[in-house]
Structures are given as structure tokens and as C-alpha cells.
Amino acid sequence: MASTQAALYRDLSQGLQLSWSEAELPERERTKHVHRLHPYLGKFVPQLVEALLDRYVRPGGLVLDPFAGSGTTLVQALESGRDAVGVDVAAFNCLLMGVKTRRYDAFLLEKELRDVLERRGASAERPRGYVREWYAPRAAAELLHFRSLLVEYEHADVLRVVLARAARSARLTTHFDLDFPRAPQHGAYWCHKHRRTCRPVEEADKFVGRYLLDTLERLKEFQRVRARGRGAEVHHGDARVLELAGPFDGVITSPPYPGLIDYHEQHRYAYELLGLDDRRDLELGAARRGTSRAALAEYVAGISSVLRRCADALAAGAPVIVVVNDRRDLYPGILKASGLALVDRLERHVNRRTGRRAGEYYESVFVAVRDA
Numbered sequence: 001m002a003s004t005q006a007a008l009y010r011d012l013s014q015g016l017q018l019s020w021s022e023a024e025l026p027e028r029e030r031t032k033h034v035h036r037l038h039p040y041l042g043k044f045v046p047q048l049v050e051a052l053l054d055r056y057v058r059p060g061g062l063v064l065d066p067f068a069g070s071g072t073t074l075v076q077a078l079e080s081g082r083d084a085v086g087v088d089v090a091a092f093n094c095l096l097m098g099v100k101t102r103r104y105d106a107f108l109l110e111k112e113l114r115d116v117l118e119r120r121g122a123s124a125e126r127p128r129g130y131v132r133e134w135y136a137p138r139a140a141a142e143l144l145h146f147r148s149l150l151v152e153y154e155h156a157d158v159l160r161v162v163l164a165r166a167a168r169s170a171r172l173t174t175h176f177d178l179d180f181p182r183a184p185q186h187g188a189y190w191c192h193k194h195r196r197t198c199r200p201v202e203e204a205d206k207f208v209g210r211y212l213l214d215t216l217e218r219l220k221e222f223q224r225v226r227a228r229g230r231g232a233e234v235h236h237g238d239a240r241v242l243e244l245a246g247p248f249d250g251v252i253t254s255p256p257y258p259g260l261i262d263y264h265e266q267h268r269y270a271y272e273l274l275g276l277d278d279r280r281d282l283e284l285g286a287a288r289r290g291t292s293r294a295a296l297a298e299y300v301a302g303i304s305s306v307l308r309r310c311a312d313a314l315a316a317g318a319p320v321i322v323v324v325n326d327r328r329d330l331y332p333g334i335l336k337a338s339g340l341a342l343v344d345r346l347e348r349h350v351n352r353r354t355g356r357r358a359g360e361y362y363e364s365v366f367v368a369v370r371d372a
Contacts, residue, residue: 016055018048018348018365033075033222034100037215038165040070041179041261044254044323048348049076052252056319056367057082061249064313066239066306067284069263071097073252074232081227085248087239089283091276092164092267094236099161099219101232106220112153113162113216120205121145130272134184136202139170143204147273158215164270165211170204171269179266238282240305246313254323255306256284258299258330259291300330300337307338311370319343322366325350331366340368 030045049072057063061082065073068086074097077084086097122138123145131140146163150156173181176193184200191198235242256263264271264280265288271278280286284302289295310320320340324331335342344367351360 016051016346018051018346019350020045020047022351033218033225035070035072035075037100037161037218038070038096039168039178040096041263041266042254042256043070043072046072046076048323049073049252050080052321052323052365053077053080053082053250056321057250057252062246064244064246064248064251064310065253066244066251066310067253067255068097068234069093069254071100071232071234074101074234075222078226078230078232079222081230082249083230084232085235085244086232087235087237087242087244089236089238089279090263090267091236091279092270092274093263094234095157095270095274095276096161097232097234099157100222101234102157103231104155104219104223106223109155109158109219110216112155113158113212116146116149116153116159117209117212119149120208123148130268134171134173134269135167135204136172136200138202139204142208143167143170143273146204146208158219160270160274162208162211162215163273164267165215166204166207167269167273168267169207170201172200174198174200236277238279239309240302242309244309244313247315247318248310248313249315249318251307251310251314251318251320252323253321255303256286257325258285258296258328259287259289260285262287296328296330300334303330304334304337307334307340311339314370317369320366320368320370322368323363324366325361325363326366331364335366335368336371339371341371342366342368 025047032046035046053076059081063073063077063082063084066087068074068088070093071086074084074086078101088094122141125144127140127144135143150159153159168178171181172184172186174185174189175191175198188197188199263283264278270276285299307320322331332342346365348363348365349360350363
């Protein structure tokens with residue numbers, strides 16, 4: 001790492017390392033064990049949560065994430081010897097978090113996943129709607145067959161996550177646009193990722209097989225490193241109205257950014273194949289709402305409402321830590337409206353390393369406590 005970047009990171013972190021170069025934090029570490037059970041846009045790296053837990057939340061404490069997303073806070077709380085509660089309005093997020101944080105009988109889990117691996121095949125069920133539009137006939141038949149097996153297994157939720165991950169990879173889209181495909185790709189195309197002419201995927205079983213084995217190993221790895229006697233609760237609901245029991249020893253969260261991502265649409269393949277409850281109308285900061293003055297006012301009101309409820313459920317002196325790219329300078333006002341007093345603000349450099357959205361930006365880490 002260049003000395004100028006090292007100096008920058010020291011200055012930003014104020015003694016707490018929150019920014020990492022690629023050499024310091026390669027992808028295999030950012031996606032360790034269950035953090036790569038399924039791709040998820042906008043998640044923060046587990047090492048950031050580790051640093052914040054170690055500095056701000058007492059050992060053995062109870063941590064809350066009201067915008068829990070893919071469950072990074074919950075997973076790292078369990079690994080560090082803390083309990084956790086996660087809330088999210090998106091059903092797929094809650095499915096993913098539940099699979100990541102559940103305890104497993106490793107023998108039974110492996111038996112079931114390897115059994116499914118041997119039963120891959122094609123369904124005679126006629127694909128409809130989204131599945132017919134976004135998948136080649138062979139891929140659709142293989143995904144529908146896999147879906148038909150779910151009810152036969154105790155670890156059906158694990159298999160649902162595998163199905164969703166395979167469905168994401170098997171769509172009729174370009175290799176370089178898996179994050180935001182706009183329309184099915186049916187013919188050959190110039191691939192910006194591979195720098196050659198490619199064709200869209202026509203099968204799904206190769207992904208099913210690969211992800212079954214990868215998921216098994218990642219779940220087993222997390223079972224080995226998570227702290228004994230610690231657990232996580234996952235609540236599917238709107239944190240603006242959900243009762244939060246507490247008392248919590250800290251909140252660590254990264255709320256959705258205004259007007260950036262539609263998370264329900266991002267995982268539409270999972271909602272379509274699994275029949276998940278779609279509550280997109282409750283999604284704060286959704287891209288489809290834009291960033292007009294009215295949309296930003298709605299966003300501020302929504303985030304403030306959530307953080308106010310969090311503040312009411314805190315133990316005395318417990319921190320609320322919010323990680324966000326606040327380029328519109330909304331969060332000082334949000335914290336004040338939430339009954340929180342800002343006690344620290346750290347900056348971190350983020351280098352998005354892969355995909356067509358590659359680039360760099362800065363995030364703020366707001367540390368607040370309930371205002372006396």
C-alpha cells in the first residue's frame with residue numbers, strides 16, 4: 001500500500017482502523033464463511049463491524065440492527081461472543097439472515113445437501129411469467145425441478161437460498177450486468193467482463209451443484225468459529241412500528257441510501273421462485289422513489305422514526321452507530337430528530353473493487369447516544 005494511502009487511512013480512522021486496501025483485505029476475507037452465501041449489494045464488510053463491536057459494544061452484549069439487510073451485523077455479533085437482533089422489511093433478507101445465523105447439525109445438513117445434489121434433474125412443469133421470460137428452457141426446467149424438492153427436506157430454507165443464488169446466476173443476462181439487468185439477453189454479445197464475445201447462460205444445474213457444496217462448507221465453517229451459547233433473532237417487519245424489546249447494548253446499522261437501490265427488485269428472482277411476501281411499498285430510500293425534495297423528506301422521516309424507536313430500547317449509555325455515505329448531509333438532522341446526540345464522527349474510504357459499479361467514495365461512521 002502506498003505511504004500516502006497509509007497516512008490517509010490513519011488520519012481518517014483516528015486510531016481505529018476502518019479503511020483497508022485490497023492487499024490488507026482481499027476478497028476472500030471480505031466474504032469469509034457465510035458472508036458469501038448470496039451476493040448482496042450495499043452490505044458493509046464484516047471487518048468494519050468487528051472493529052465497531054470491539055470498540056463500542058460490551059462483550060456478551062445484545063446488538064440491534066434495524067436495517068439488517070444480509071445480516072453482517074448479526075453474523076459478526078455471533079462470531080464475537082454477542083447476541084443479536086435483526087429487523088428487515090424484505091422477506092428475502094430475513095430468509096438469508098436466518099440461514100446464516102441458525103445453528104445446524106452438521107451431519108444432517110451435509111446428508112441432506114449431498115442428497116439433493118444427486119437428485120438434480122429437469123421438471124416437466126411449464127414455466128410461467130418471470131421464469132419463462134428470464135430463463136432459457138433448460139435452465140427453467142432445472143430450477144423448477146430443484147424447487148419441487150424443497151418440501152422434502154428439514155433444511156428447506158438453506159435450499160431456498162441455494163435456489164435463489166443459482167437463479168441469480170442462470171438468468172438470461174450479460175455476465176457483466178448481474179446486478180442491474182434491464183431486459184433478457186437472448187443472443188451473443190460483447191462481454192465487458194471477459195473481453196470477448198459471450199452467450200447468455202442456458203443451464204442452471206452447474207450453479208446448483210456448485211452452490212450446494214459451497215453453501216455446505218461455508219455454513220460448517222461458521223459453526224466452527226461462532227461463539228457458543230450466543231444466538232440471533234430475525235424479525236420480518238417494518239422497524240418504524242415493530243416492538244423492540246431490548247434493552248440493547250448497541251445499535252450497528254447501515255441504512256439504505258436514498259434513491260440508490262430497490263432491494264425487492266434486486267432479488268426479484270427469489271420472490272418469483274419462492275413466493276416470498278413482497279413489501280416493497282414499505283422500503284425506505286427505494287431507487288424508484290428518486291431523490292426529489294419530497295422523496296428525501298420521506299426518507300428523513302422514515303429513518304428518524306426507526307432510530308427514535310431504537311433510542312427508546314437502548315441500555316443506559318449504549319451507542320447507536322450508523323454507517324452511511326451522507327453526501328447530502330442528512331444524518332446530523334436525522335440523529336437530532338431521533339433524540340440522539342452525536343458524540344463522534346469517523347470517516348472511512350471505500351474502494352468498490354469489482355463490477356461495472358467499481359469506484360471509490362467515502363462513508364461516515366456516526367456514533368451517537370440517547371440525548372439527555
